[in-house]
Amino acid sequence: LLATRGHTVFPYRRSNAEIGPLPIVQKAVLPLTTVWSKKSLAAVRDFALDHQPDVAHFHNTFPLISPSAYSACRLAGIPVVQTLHNYRLLCPGTTLSRRGKPCECCLGKGIPWPAVRYACYRGNRTASGTVAAMLAVHQVLGTWTERVDLYVALSNFARDKFIAGGLPAAKIVVKPNFVHPDPGAERDVSDYALFVGRLSPEKGLGTLLAAWKHLRSKIPLRILGDGPLRGELETLVERLGLAGVEFLGHLDRQAVFAAMKGARFLVVPSECYENLPMTVTEAYACGTPTIVARLGALQEMVADERTGIHFLPGNAEDLACKVEWVWTHPRDMEEIGQAGRAEFVAKYTADRNYEMLMGIYKRAIESRKEDLGCSVN
Numbered sequence: 137l138l139a140t141r142g143h144t145v146f147p148y149r150r151s152n153a154e155i156g157p158l159p160i161v162q163k164a165v166l167p168l169t170t171v172w173s174k175k176s177l178a179a180v181r182d183f184a185l186d187h188q189p190d191v192a193h194f195h196n197t198f199p200l201i202s203p204s205a206y207s208a209c210r211l212a213g214i215p216v217v218q219t220l221h222n223y224r225l226l227c228p229g230t231t232l233s234r235r236g237k238p239c240e241c242c243l244g245k246g247i248p249w250p251a252v253r254y255a256c257y258r259g260n261r262t263a264s265g266t267v268a269a270m271l272a273v274h275q276v277l278g279t280w281t282e283r284v285d286l287y288v289a290l291s292n293f294a295r296d297k298f299i300a301g302g303l304p305a306a307k308i309v310v311k312p313n314f315v316h317p318d319p320g321a322e323r324d325v326s327d328y329a330l331f332v333g334r335l336s337p338e339k340g341l342g343t344l345l346a347a348w349k350h351l352r353s354k355i356p357l358r359i360l361g362d363g364p365l366r367g368e369l370e371t372l373v374e375r376l377g378l379a380g381v382e383f384l385g386h387l388d389r390q391a392v393f394a395a396m397k398g399a400r401f402l403v404v405p406s407e408c409y410e411n412l413p414m415t416v417t418e419a420y421a422c423g424t425p426t427i428v429a430r431l432g433a434l435q436e437m438v439a440d441e442r443t444g445i446h447f448l449p450g451n452a453e454d455l456a457c458k459v460e461w462v463w464t465h466p467r468d469m470e471e472i473g474q475a476g477r478a479e480f481v482a483k484y485t486a487d488r489n490y491e492m493l494m495g496i497y498k499r500a501i502e503s504r505k506e507d508l509g510c511s512v513n
Contacts (some may be wrong), residue, residue, distance in 0.1 A: 137316070146187045148180065149485070150200040166199065167266040171204035171273050180208035193220045198267075203274050206283035209280045215504040217496060219288040220308075220391045222411060225280060226301040228267035229256030233408035236337030238431070243301050247272045277304070278492055285500040285507075290412035291433035297409070312412050314489035319393040321423035321477045329459065330354040330399035330424075332392055332415045333406075335363030340405030340429060345372055345381070346452035346457060349403075353380040355463055357403075360395060362386045378409055396422040401469060402461055404428040407450050412437070416444075420480035425473040427458055 138145050169175070175429035180201070184192065192209045193215065209216050213463040227242050228251035234241070242248035248268045251257065257264040276281055280303060287308045288296075289295035299305045333339050347359055357378075359369075362385055373381045387395070394403060402419045404410075409432035416437050418428050424492070428434040438444035445462060448454040462469055482488070 137314075137490055138392060141490060145171075146183070148183055150176075152200070154200060167269070170199040170202055170266050171270045173200070174204070176201045177204040177208045184209055184212035184214045189214060190218055191215045191405050191500055193299050193497075195221060196297065197222065198270075203270070203279050206279060210283055213504070215285045215447065215497075216283065216286050217286045217443055217500050217502040220290065220298060220411075223294070223297065223409070224267070225271065225303065226297060227251065227256070228264050228271065231276070231338060231408055233338045236340075238407070238409055243297070246275060261292050279306075282372040285495060285503045288496060291436055292377055293409070293436050294411050295432040309499070311492045311496060312484060313414060313417065314484050314486050315414070315417050315421045315480065317419070319397070319421050319487065321421070321474075323397045323423055325400060326398045328358050328399055329463075330395055331400050331405075332360045332396070332402065332418075333404070334415075335355075335359070335361055335365045335369060337365065338408035339363075340407040340450065341365060341369055342372075342433040343407065343450050343452050343455060344405045345369065345376065345378065346405060347455035348378050348381060350453060351459060352454035353378050355459065356380040357382070358395065359383050359400070360387055360392060361386070368488070380459050386473065391421060392419065396424045399424055399499065401425040401427055403455075403459070404434060404450075405447075405455060406434065407432065408432065410434050417480065417484045420476040420484060423473045423477040425462065425469040425476065427462060429453070433442060439475075442472065443479050444472060 155166070158166075190232045194205070195206055197203055206216050206309060212463040223232045224230045224233065228237075228248055230242070233239050234254055234256060241250035248271055252261055252264045252268050255261045255264050257267050266405055284307065287298065289298060289308050290310070292310055292313055295308050295310050300307055324480050331341070331344060335341060348355070357380060359382065366383065370383055377402050396419055397453060402415065404415060404426060406413070406429050412433055416428065417436070420443070426438055427447060428438045428444055429449040430440075430446040431449040435446060438446065445458050447458045
């Protein structure tokens, strides 16, 4: 996005693939360097001093870079912006969910012990303890409040959660993700409903299939995506006799767009706090109507009966009722799909995103100048 508009971008990347070849001694100290990496502090500081960027925009520092990189940028006098792609600063498991349902046990806690108790990060208590320690140490150090100039939340819902978790409200702005290139709104509609996403507990697939049982498979359903529940879900479909349900696995982006353009509607039955699901913005871009759970950012993104249809989270009967209505009211849904397309044009294009991003960078730069002025005085 930035490079195509004439900006010079200096990427600094680390990959989890680096962990595998590490000697056993370095792997043993990885939990410590996840909390604070002296190597990253020096490397990022030197990188910033060499390139002298106007702003440093972080997307993820976990686990190899560590939050020490924020301090490195401050030492180099570079403003810091951090996009909050998930809920990691509030929840070691990153999703604010447990066993497929919303969970706020760690929200606002100085030390997120519940995440360690329930092994929320990768089902491992040691790994969960490492993330919990990282969060607690940097809360004490003031990293989250003092070393980052601006946070970018993807939705107002997420912003409210981060404020409840202790991040300063004045430092959190909202900017959604965007869809580029624009797939266009020309549709060739067929008779099927669509799910696109990871096949995991928090995505509400049990509710989705239970709703289709209520519908007695009258409506074909195509499920795109893969994940840990796929085998279990395929078995469930067979056991319930849902002949009209197909699992198509992981498809590339163009194939997903083609499936969206052919679907009568998209169903998003998530039972967790979605941050800003790209499937909804992509459906908007394609002019495809949506049925979404009234939960998290979904209820913010989708205006009920205007840009989509809401149903009660986890309620298969309500979902079945809404699906049946949508299926039998194609003209109404065409209008809703067009309203969704208008929402995309207003909020989720690359051009609109670029305008917002430039405003965020300007604000971060001005904030750092004010801090430096205060330090001098």
